[in-house]
Amino acid sequence: xxxxxxxxxxxxLQPSALAFIILGSIIGLVAGVLPGLGNVQAMAMALPxxxxxxxxTAIYFLSAICASxxxxxxxxxxxxxVPGTPASAATTIEGYPxxxxxxxxxxxxxxxxxSLMGGLVGIGVLVVTLPFLKWxxxxxGPPETFMLVLLGLVTIAYAxxxxxxxxxxxxxxxxxLSLIGYASVTGVYRFSLGSKNYLWDGIEQVAxxxxxxxxxxxxxxxxxxxxxxxxxxxxxxxxxxxLQGIVDTFRYPLTFIRSSVVGVVVGIAPGVGGSVSNVVAxxxxxxxxxxxxxxxxxxxxxxxxxxxxxxxxxxxxxPTLAFGIPGSVAMAVLLGGLNLHGVPVGPWLMREHMExxxxxxxxxxxxxxxxxxxxxxxxxxxxxxxLVPTDLLVPAIVVLILTGAxxxxxxxxxxxVAVLSGIFGYxxxxxxxxxxxxxxxxxxxxxxxQAFIQSLHISEGSLAIFFTHPVSxxxxxxxxxxxxxxxxxxxxxxGVAQ
Amino acid sequence: MKRLLDGQSILLVxxxxxxxxxxxxxxxxxxxxxxxxxxxxxxxxVLIVLDLASLWAPGLFFRxxxxxxxxxxxxxPLAGAERAGYSxxxxxxxxxxxxxxxxGVGLVGFGATVPVFIVGFGRIEGRASWVACLLMAVFxxxxxxxxxxxxxxxxxxxxxxxxxxxxxx
Numbered sequence: 001x002x003x004x005x006x007x008x009x010x011x012x013l014q015p016s017a018l019a020f021i022i023l024g025s026i027i028g029l030v031a032g033v034l035p036g037l038g039n040v041q042a043m044a045m046a047l048p049x050x051x052x053x054x055x056x057t058a059i060y061f062l063s064a065i066c067a068s069x070x071x072x073x074x075x076x077x078x079x080x081x082v083p084g085t086p087a088s089a090a091t092t093i094e095g096y097p098x099x100x101x102x103x104x105x106x107x108x109x110x111x112x113x114x115s116l117m118g119g120l121v122g123i124g125v126l127v128v129t130l131p132f133l134k135w136x137x138x139x140x141g142p143p144e145t146f147m148l149v150l151l152g153l154v155t156i157a158y159a160x161x162x163x164x165x166x167x168x169x170x171x172x173x174x175x176x177l178s179l180i181g182y183a184s185v186t187g188v189y190r191f192s193l194g195s196k197n198y199l200w201d202g203i204e205q206v207a208x209x210x211x212x213x214x215x216x217x218x219x220x221x222x223x224x225x226x227x228x229x230x231x232x233x234x235x236x237x238x239x240x241x242x243l244q245g246i247v248d249t250f251r252y253p254l255t256f257i258r259s260s261v262v263g264v265v266v267g268i269a270p271g272v273g274g275s276v277s278n279v280v281a282x283x284x285x286x287x288x289x290x291x292x293x294x295x296x297x298x299x300x301x302x303x304x305x306x307x308x309x310x311x312x313x314x315x316x317x318x319p320t321l322a323f324g325i326p327g328s329v330a331m332a333v334l335l336g337g338l339n340l341h342g343v344p345v346g347p348w349l350m351r352e353h354m355e356x357x358x359x360x361x362x363x364x365x366x367x368x369x370x371x372x373x374x375x376x377x378x379x380x381x382x383x384x385x386x387l388v389p390t391d392l393l394v395p396a397i398v399v400l401i402l403t404g405a406x407x408x409x410x411x412x413x414x415x416x417v418a419v420l421s422g423i424f425g426y427x428x429x430x431x432x433x434x435x436x437x438x439x440x441x442x443x444x445x446x447x448x449x450q451a452f453i454q455s456l457h458i459s460e461g462s463l464a465i466f467f468t469h470p471v472s473x474x475x476x477x478x479x480x481x482x483x484x485x486x487x488x489x490x491x492x493x494x495g496v497a498q
Numbered sequence: 499m500k501r502l503l504d505g506q507s508i509l510l511v512x513x514x515x516x517x518x519x520x521x522x523x524x525x526x527x528x529x530x531x532x533x534x535x536x537x538x539x540x541x542x543x544v545l546i547v548l549d550l551a552s553l554w555a556p557g558l559f560f561r562x563x564x565x566x567x568x569x570x571x572x573x574x575p576l577a578g579a580e581r582a583g584y585s586x587x588x589x590x591x592x593x594x595x596x597x598x599x600x601x602g603v604g605l606v607g608f609g610a611t612v613p614v615f616i617v618g619f620g621r622i623e624g625r626a627s628w629v630a631c632l633l634m635a636v637f638x639x640x641x642x643x644x645x646x647x648x649x650x651x652x653x654x655x656x657x658x659x660x661x662x663x664x665x666x667x
Contacts, residue, residue, distance in 0.1 A: 391624020
């Protein structure tokens, strides 16, 4: 379990890694504060800039961004009633009324403490499960890997898109796009669309990811108008409020534990992140709590919302690190980062690169700690960032993404791919298509093909291999159960409607 | 006809075309190279046809969205009111800015495009102050040139007008 921990820990103590963790936390905080941006966009923009770094530092940097944006999103949620990220939606319900009562510092301290503690619980669960995950990873050969990817796609299509047919169709498109170029199994140059040179390595992953997540968001921000938020920043209150807030968090241990567990469980579900856990944990607390202030600035409600959304990261990381199935969109971008730095994603990550697993664990932990402490100190100034006009923000995002897309391979056509991907991503989102199934299909398509072909080689062409291996069969039953459950839910909904 | 011209229908039809391309082109390769893309292409095409059918003939399938979608603000389609607030002209302008940015990089490279793009967008789209735009432009020019050219030793594209050649497609 602890192999690789010394490599990750010693790297963490290097000044360069520490500097990039702090920088990543600041970037994540700022992105979290800005409504419309979050850790996904910040990671997508930062991804190309990690190209020149050694892979451990790069993964520390990306993990820190990933973990820090959630607390950043809570700062404007509390101070100006605008959630910086969807994961802070429920925070506004209790945080802003507290701020209006002159208890902004207290609310920020509760948020920071609950976020830190929630993050620790989430990462603690991840660490405790690592030995089991490593053991589970050893059970995975090619047929199991193929079935696992299939199960991941079906689950994400169901959970995210809602319409499982459409979700799977988009995943299929993502897989097909990933097959363009040189086939790693057979060495054949396929689906080149007439290109003789550019598509040899397929569609550039970073250009595609940054375009789909970053540029499509830039288009949406540009469409919305002039200013990110029009609001008056409330008075923060004194330092005494901060101390009071820290103590307050520990007055509700059951709420904190329940919400953290909700956060972890929601996080483990592939594709679902803090935006769900924040609301679910808050709704549970609102139903159970006897606090008369619920909905009007309750400390307990705020503890629930804030501990859940940060605990989610530990849960998100479990399927991501153990099986290569991202627990959230941010984890999908992190997988893109691992790919960029030559780290194989999938069950073999834990078998061959345990040090990378620890780097992600420490990176998430350090990012959470730095952002919570730093965010508390800098809250007054962070809240003012929301007043930056979007018309200055949009060109900054565009410029960063275009230069980043070029820098990976120094190929001008990657810039064009990023732009086209951004337009494509915007139209998908605008028309009700979720981006996550597309990206997961794109990231895992080549892995699935390799596992599929290897399985057929092992079985001399028989598809029975997928149903005769126990783990593979179990995963297949999971696929069938998910599809049947989706159909059953539709029939129930139909019955209710009629 | 209205349903045919709906954004979802147009995208699904494009996806269907893409799936067919992978299926038909896939048949041109050897067994191991074609089996996976052809299988995925056929399944994808069938799923798209089913989705199109449910879109064009809602009575055929009961279109109720299930799952956690309602809670996922960031990953869900734009809400009706949000969509209604977006004008087509604004969309065309935004897309044009992106394409102009890529074209600018191709013609005159990053060094010239980055500051011009920031100042142009800030002034024309946002009517931001000259000072704010120029400060942003200078900051990003120094950051990008400094980071990539000096720190990472990556030669940024200079543009075809300044002697760089476009890479082969």
